[in-house]
Amino acid sequence: MRSVEIAVVGAGPAGLSAALSAAGQGASVAIVERDEHLGGQLIKQTHKFFGSSRQEAGTRGMVIAGRLSEAVRGNAGIDVRLGSTVLGYYSDRVLYLEEPDRLSKLKAERTIFATGAAERMLTFGNNDRPGVYGAGAVQTLMNVHGVRPGRRVLMVGAGNIGLIVSYQLMQAGEEVAAIVEAAPRIGGYLVHAAKVRRAGVPIRTGYTVKEAVGEESVEGAVIWRLDEKWRPVPGTEERIDCDVICLATGLSPLTELMWQAGCRMAFVPELGGHVPWHDDDLRTSVEDIYVAGDASGVEEASAAMVGGRIAGLAAARSLGHSEGVEERLAEARRELAALRAGPTGEKIRRGLERLQQGGEGR
């Protein structure tokens, strides 16, 4: 059986950053990714990041993914395993892998789970019709594979993802019929909202989807208004002509492996659902297991990168690779606190507090 000091599961921004920081301390690292490419969700993000992140503001997500991937590939201390899915974790610190041509085991003193998140479904009539797609799926189809998702799209959700993907759809030559948002106001940044509005896309706050129309696949949608208690108002139905209903209604952390490994889990709505309890080092209740990125709580890519750095540094330190590690950890923690400061970080701060209350320590 092959063995390594630190295994990182998932090669999105969190996993790549974790691998780099751990290898930087001198630990031997393997990064395991089920996809054929490094970068996770970032490879399909064509828009520029702004504001929050000091280093990467103004850079497109896919460019950031490229930089991190190159650094990982160029690092002799990191063994990259693409096309390999982690299927399980055994208590003797062994990961079970499905590689392209075989099943194998990998022994790791520490494991960092950076498996990301899955898109959430929304309940409405005929929500299983072909043509009801997640926003990430729409992004993958058009930005990675160059295929238009349809002809005319109804976007559901006016958070940043819904707004940004609407804009990207228009760049791909698609028409966006409208954006519906159940909340009374737009959740995303107003710069993004202004951009789609300027392009003539109406943003209908206080509305949701009642049902998808079409026998074999989506041929339209019926939307209706919600009252101040979020109850639909009969008689307010409107038919929207569209062949795609795109759901940008949130993400849930992908935590199956941590459930299976016996990490103590807590339900924290602000973090996207069930997440493993973790401390400031991103260490879970199972001593050898760390978590980073969306899997530790749905946030955004900048926080995922800093979180990954912290998990990588802390895991390396726990194995005795401690040269200069305290200063690096302190700096990363400062950066994370800065990212979460202010009104946009309020929800995450509340969620992390709840996580600590719901947890009883290690």
Place this chain on the structure above:
Amino acid sequence: MRIVEHPILDFKRGRLVRFTFEGRELEGFEGEPIAAALHAAGVRVLRRSAKLHRPRGFFCAIGNCSSCLMVVDGVPNVRVCVEKLRPGIRVERQEGHGELK
């Protein structure tokens, strides 16, 4: 349905290859997900559900949700959103749970 011009992106596509869908010959780019090739050809119904036989397509496109299971070269339950297109493969809609022959 293929994006030809894009203000930011430049698509690197594999060579054009043929495959069959329900016995019908279609074309797609080698190495792209089977679901992308089908979608570009206008095919959105990928299978029928086990109990109510409702039409299903893909949902997540990254191999998480299992909404896109099809029969590929006789093998059922293939997640076509992450399975690569190869020349000459036989792709069929899956009815229900699929059968291993």
